[in-house]
Amino acid sequence: MQLVAMNRELIVEKINYFLVDEFEVEKDDIHPSANLKETLELDSLDFVDLVVAVESNFGVKLKGDDFVNVVTLQDFYNLIEAKIN
Amino acid sequence: MEKQPKKKYALVTGGSRGIGRAICIQLAKDSGYSILINYNHNEAAALETLKEVENAGTKGEILKFDVANAESVQKTFDGWFQKNENAVIEVVINNAGINKDGLFVWMKSEDWNSVLNTSLNGFYNVTNYLMQQMLVNKYGRIINMVSVSGLKGTAGQVNYSAAKGAVVGATKALAQEIAKRNITVNAVAPGFINSDMTAGLDEKELKKMIPVNRFGEAEEVAHLVSFLASKNASYITGEVININGGIYS
Numbered sequence: 001m002q003l004v005a006m007n008r009e010l011i012v013e014k015i016n017y018f019l020v021d022e023f024e025v026e027k028d029d030i031h032p033s034a035n036l037k038e039t040l041e042l043d044s045l046d047f048v049d050l051v052v053a054v055e056s057n058f059g060v061k062l063k064g065d066d067f068v069n070v071v072t073l074q075d076f077y078n079l080i081e082a083k084i085n
Numbered sequence: 086m087e088k089q090p091k092k093k094y095a096l097v098t099g100g101s102r103g104i105g106r107a108i109c110i111q112l113a114k115d116s117g118y119s120i121l122i123n124y125n126h127n128e129a130a131a132l133e134t135l136k137e138v139e140n141a142g143t144k145g146e147i148l149k150f151d152v153a154n155a156e157s158v159q160k161t162f163d164g165w166f167q168k169n170e171n172a173v174i175e176v177v178i179n180n181a182g183i184n185k186d187g188l189f190v191w192m193k194s195e196d197w198n199s200v201l202n203t204s205l206n207g208f209y210n211v212t213n214y215l216m217q218q219m220l221v222n223k224y225g226r227i228i229n230m231v232s233v234s235g236l237k238g239t240a241g242q243v244n245y246s247a248a249k250g251a252v253v254g255a256t257k258a259l260a261q262e263i264a265k266r267n268i269t270v271n272a273v274a275p276g277f278i279n280s281d282m283t284a285g286l287d288e289k290e291l292k293k294m295i296p297v298n299r300f301g302e303a304e305e306v307a308h309l310v311s312f313l314a315s316k317n318a319s320y321i322t323g324e325v326i327n328i329n330g331g332i333y334s
Contacts, residue, residue: 043265045220045262045263045265045266048217048220048221049220049221051217052221
């Protein structure tokens with residue numbers, strides 16, 4: 001997949017879509033300050049699936065280390081935005 | 086575009102000879118997987134195993150790499166997955182191992198390191214590479230070939246006992262990490278089994294210590310491994326299963 005600059009809005013929209021669609025996260029739970037592990041009930045193994053979802057949606061490959069400072073959904077949006085642009 | 090079904094493989098490291106070969110053949114008979122036969126030096130033996138796998142009615146492939154060499158493992162798999170985009174390796178049998186026996190007091194660091202590099206680091210290099218795919222696939226079987234030496238310790242095999250014992254610990258820990266994803270991790274600990282590795286041993290003398298009163302056969306080990314690699318073994322994980330004629334339990 002070719003990397004293309006993507007605006008923040010589209011990134012957020014895509015991420016929110018796959019969180020609901022593939023990770024069974026409740027739509028109402030999705031807000032930028034939501035804690036990925038606690039609020040969204042994603043366990044550490046789910047991060048492996050997040051890496052795959054990010055790769056297929058955005059064409060960037062994340063590593064385990066990339067998640068070190070990712071606590072909230074906002075952090076996750078920031079990470080993807082930084083990786084893409 | 087419609088998603089193609091994945092082509093499923095079982096990988097056996099050190100699959101060209103001995104117990105590894107018997108496992109390849111048994112999996113070919115029982116499992117329905119295509120068999121990936123890893124070897125390091127002996128291509129002729131690997132091809133012989135492949136022939137027997139094909140005779141059992143299954144597809145197979147030989148794959149050369151040294152499990153102890155992280156770069157070689159990575160490059161080989163990168164290339165292989167590029168050619169086989171639709172492949173998933175569901176079963177990994179970490180069987181490759183070497184022994185460099187001798188009294189510890191005289192043991193050279195290279196004999197210590199090479200045995201640990203193959204058994205312990207080989208487990209890391211191969212399993213770690215395939216882990217992400219297995220987790221995403223949400224199914225897998227990892228079977229680590231250890232040894233009675235790794236459980237009870239064997240004089241003259243401090244390096245081998247250390248390496249196999251370490252893999253036992255890794256087996257139990259990894260089993261807990263990934264059980265939720267339907268991936269089981271078990272170890273099989275053979276005793277004296279007829280193979281190249283035991284060819285120099287005095288069976289007549291040693292069998293006196295074995296309750297069953299004989300060395301085991303590679304095929305007997307392979308049946309156990311084949312069961313653990315099957316769906317029927319879904320609730321067995323983090324276990325070390327002895328197969329040693331009663332010599333140690």
